[in-house]
Amino acid sequence: MKSFQSLSLGMQVFTIVLITFVAAQALTISAIVIAPPPPSSMFTYAQVASALKGDAGDFARLRRRTVRKLPADMQLPNHPAEITGATRVAEALGVGAGNVRLRLRSSPVLVILTSGRARSSYWSTADGRVGRVDPKGGSAEFVFHLTAEPHRRIRTETIRGQFVAALKRPDGQWEIVTPNPEYEWVRRLAIWVAGGLVIIGPLAFWFSRSISAPLRRLASGADRLGRAQQVNPLEISGSSEIVVAARAFNAMQTRIARFVSDRVGMMGAISHDLRTPLQRMRFKLEKASPAMREPLLSDIQQMERMIDSVITFIREDSQSSPRRRVDLGSLVACAVDDATAAGAEVSMSLDAALAVEADPVALQRLFQNLISNAAKYGGRAEVSIERRAGEACVTIDDEGPGLPASELEAVFAPFYRSSTASASSEGIGLGLAIARSIARSHGGDILLQNRARGLRAIVTLPVADD
The missing domain is CATH 3.30.565.10 (Histidine kinase-like ATPase, C-terminal domain)
Structure with a gap:
């Protein structure tokens, strides 16, 4: 604690920022390792068709709504897998292919490629690139491009990730189905972050208090000194800048007290020196005539009152009583x-x-x-x-x-x-x-x-x- 407080303010702030950054990164990495994001949901075309018809079933992961007009990017399909998928959904619904639209939001789809009697499984993205499936979860090498090889026969089985499926109703409106967001992972991540804040928050508060405590002591001492109150010497602790300021403050307070004490002592000596000749004048006036004595005695009394008032003013201005x-x-x-x-x-x-x-x-x-x-x-x-x-x-x-x-x-x-x-x-x-x-x-x-x-x-x- 003392070694940290002895650092300069700049180094203390830098240390706190560095510790906070490292803690935040460690918290993020831990959250990803302990609670990784769930894989993208996978849906069969039969499930999508049921959702478009309004059947709840087991498909609570799909969200359904009605719109008057399709978005511009869904007017025409752009990808062979979208054409095939829309056709499969239309078959499951028993409607014409022109009444169904499917847009893949850069999501991979499982593609079954048939060439003669051979059948192979690949992952295909919305831009038409196809790669062989990696059993460990990653995509392997690029195999071919769907749009460049139209002779390939494509049959998609599932949709994975984000997509938008639409069905045209008899009244001209469209039923749209999209996957629901993954709230459960977000909730777990929020709990993890909140737990991290509970741990880091008290530490950050303690660090900030350790930095500001010497500053508060210095400010309090300066305020009391400005109100002419007795201030004990400040504790010499804190950052190097605070130590220098506290020492300067204590030295200043000592110099002010010495100056005030010297001034009061000097004025006391002056008052004593002035009272002596005034007293002699008072004795000499006893022999003067009444016409001369009265006005001169009045002047002497006024001078004595002035001396008393000045001494009182200086003493009360320089000394402070307990509050x-x-x-x-x-x-x-x-x-x-x-x-x-x-x-x-x-x-x-x-x-x-x-x-x-x-x-x-x-x-x-x-x-x-x-x-x-x-x-x-x-x-x-x-x-x-x-x-x-x-x-x-x-x-x-x-x-x-x-x-x-x-x-x-x-x-x-x-x-x-x-x-x-x-x-x-x-x-x-x-x-x-x-x-x-x-x-x-x-x-x-x-x-x-x-x-x-x-x-x-x-x-x-x-x-x-x-």
């Missing part, structure tokens, strides 16, 4: 209750119970931010939850002035403040950036749309599998 299955409706309801308790006017409607795999604390912060923004800048918030195309969709509407079309996407940039938010001294422009970062880390997103009256925020999240 668990949560009820989205309950989580949003908690955010609505918090906003209502703070004095905001918020309503909520829920179309269906939806579950998501999420970090509850992070999602709680996301919805608190959006609901508080809607209540603050739009007067009130209307929250609804529904399922759309396999995703959970949370819509938050307000009745505010909305945003210019050019700012619907720009407001998600860190430190960007819209014209409406700039009128307020609160906030530094990280709320929506943090909210979108949380949504995208869960495999979703946030979009803003202007309504006829107000702004609409749409949060989409993947629904957890049942």
Whole structure:
């Protein structure tokens, strides 16, 4: 198993195709050897005549039908054996030879050749070629051509293989008789093939799973990493191409984790260095006049809030908490209750119970931010939850002035403040950036749309599998 998986993808596919081809050929050869096709049925002219008359008898192997007009190739006989055979059938029916037609579909007929007192048996084909009968079943050497030696006296005894015999009725229509197909051999062959598929199918499924399993592991790891989830190093196994990709993925994950850790550490050091001079400034302002102290203290506090917000943004954007299955409706309801308790006017409607795999604390912060923004800048918030195309969709509407079309996407940039938010001294422009970062880390997103009256925020999240 391991030696097969260590091959390149191309060699694995080639091996599977080769094994399948060999198995199919072996199955075909076995079917032919164990269940060979039956020999062509043989019918006497008396049997054909009885079938044309409509006598069932023991001739269920013959099929009878009525047509208005004969096919063009049966209007005139082409072979001496057909002429003789039609005559023999007419004699058995007691009708004129012109009322019977016989067409041999490249089938051999047993021919009794008489020359004086000598009688010999041969097989003759529809093109007039005659060969001596091989006792072991095969045709021997070519003897002569019937049409080239008309002096030969020919008497056919049986018809073997496919043929068409026709009898003209008094009303001008024709009764046609043909041999029934050999269904029994086809049935046995179908059973043999089905048995082969039962044996080969599980092997083919196992081979395909062994090829696709490393690819599924790689895809799953990449998806979890894209959702900011902790991913264990991938197992180094599979084809040579998968081994190279898995090693590159593990190395990339290590580099990303190291980069994020270094960035968080650097920002922590910067915040510490910035807080030290700010604290010194705060001490010095204690001796300043009240007219100077109040505005400068306000600026220092704003700078401290900015530092705290930046550190929080970087930490939450780089760290992932364990995910668990949560009820989205309950989580949003908690955010609505918090906003209502703070004095905001918020309503909520829920179309269906939806579950998501999420970090509850992070999602709680996301919805608190959006609901508080809607209540603050739009007067009130209307929250609804529904399922759309396999995703959970949370819509938050307000009745505010909305945003210019050019700012619907720009407001998600860190430190960007819209014209409406700039009128307020609160906030530094990280709320929506943090909210979108949380949504995208869960495999979703946030979009803003202007309504006829107000702004609409749409949060989409993947629904957890049942």
